[in-house]
Amino acid sequence: ALLESNDNTAEAFRLYKECDDSGKINALLLFNLGWCLVNGEGVEKKDTNEGVSLWKTATTMAPDEGSEEAAWYLYQEYKRDDPR
Numbered sequence: 001a002l003l004e005s006n007d008n009t010a011e012a013f014r015l016y017k018e019c020d021d022s023g024k025i026n027a028l029l030l031f032n033l034g035w036c037l038v039n040g041e042g043v044e045k046k047d048t049n050e051g052v053s054l055w056k057t058a059t060t061m062a063p064d065e066g067s068e069e070a071a072w073y074l075y076q077e078y079k080r081d082d083p084r
Contacts, residue, residue: 009042028066030058031073038077052077 006012016033019025036042037051055077058070 009036011042012036013042026066027058027061027064027070030054030061031066031070034058034070035073038073048077 013033013036016029016036019029020033031054034051034054037047037054039051040046052074055070055074058064059067059074061067062071
């Protein structure tokens with residue numbers, strides 16, 4: 001992913017967001033954009049709710065690359081909130 005390849009999280013987020021805004025989306029893009037928002041990487045303000053929402057959308061795009069990652073991190077997010 002772009003985020004890992006250049007270590008410039010703000011620029012990676014900007015490019016992810018630009019693609020999302022233009023409608024050029026896939027599950028991997030939504031996963032990466034959600035990752036930035038949930039973890040506060042490259043953004044001015046962390047937004048877990050929006051990030052989780054993007055992950056949910058990414059899971060509906062299975063079997064696209066990125067959908068499995070989104071499903072896993074959604075599971076982790078919910079498990080953390082309700083560790084039963």
